[in-house]
Amino acid sequence: MNEQFFHLPEEKQQAIINASLEVFATHEYKKASTDDIAAKAGISKGLLFYYFHNKKSLYLFLYDYTKKLVTDQVIDTHFDEITDFFELLSYSAEKKAALLSRNPYLTDFAMRSFYPEKEEVSDSLNSNNQEIIDNSIFWYFKNVDFSKFREDTNPEKILHMLLLMTDGYINEKRRQGKPFVLEEIMQDFGEWSDMFRKMAYKEEYL
Incomplete structure (x- = not known):
């Protein structure tokens, strides 16, 4: 992308970001129209491609923007104070849900980018998503007290199972052609976490 984008007034930057999120959130990547994005942002398509050289560049910028x-x-002050694995998962899920509930297009974009179809951006997204998953057990849980776990339990596998269960929820909704409901997945995620806590923690920590 062109660094000149960051020299734009904050309001204009946000208009372009919001327009892009809306279009990419409501359409598959290949069907998302850069003409629509430019029109919604109030700029010409030529100017859009001046800041973002092509559609893929814009999409990957949005991916990094959303991730940050x-x-x-x-990641706030309280986050670093939490030492319980499942409490940290719950806190993180609640914070993410609060953000996504205030930004409806952000929710759909995040889901599409984390579960990409076989499209031009898929390889880049899958690589980045896998890197996040692989590294999360190290930086995300750096202050967690893993001594609460039974000796025969692997916390990394539990995290993986929770992600797979979330994947299953998303994929089932897609298969049925039903919308992703944030409240439903939050409730289910809480129940799954409680189930794994009972299975994984030593008795004195239940």
Whole structure:
């Protein structure tokens, strides 16, 4: 992308970001129209491509923007004080849900980018998403007290199972052609976490 984008007034930057999120959130990547994005942002398509050289560049910028927005929302002072694995998962989920509820297009874009179809951006997104998952157990849980876990339990596998269950929820909704409901997945995620806590923690920590 062109660094001149960051020299624009904050209001104009946000208009372009919001327009892009809306279009990419409501359409598959290949069907998302840069003409629509430019029109909604109040700029010409030529100017849009001046700041973002092509459609893929714009999409990957939005991916990084969304990732940073969510991270900044979750990683706060209290986050670093939490030492319980499941409490940290719950806190993070609630913070993310609060952010996504205020930004409806952000929710759909985040879901589309984390579960990409076989499109031009898929390889880049899958690589980035896998890197996040692989590294999360190290930086995300750096202050967690893992001594609460039974010796025969692997916290990383529990995290993986929770992600798979979330994946299953999303994929089932897509298969049925039904919308992703944030409240439903939050309730289910809480129930899944409680179930794994009972299975994984030593008795004195239940």
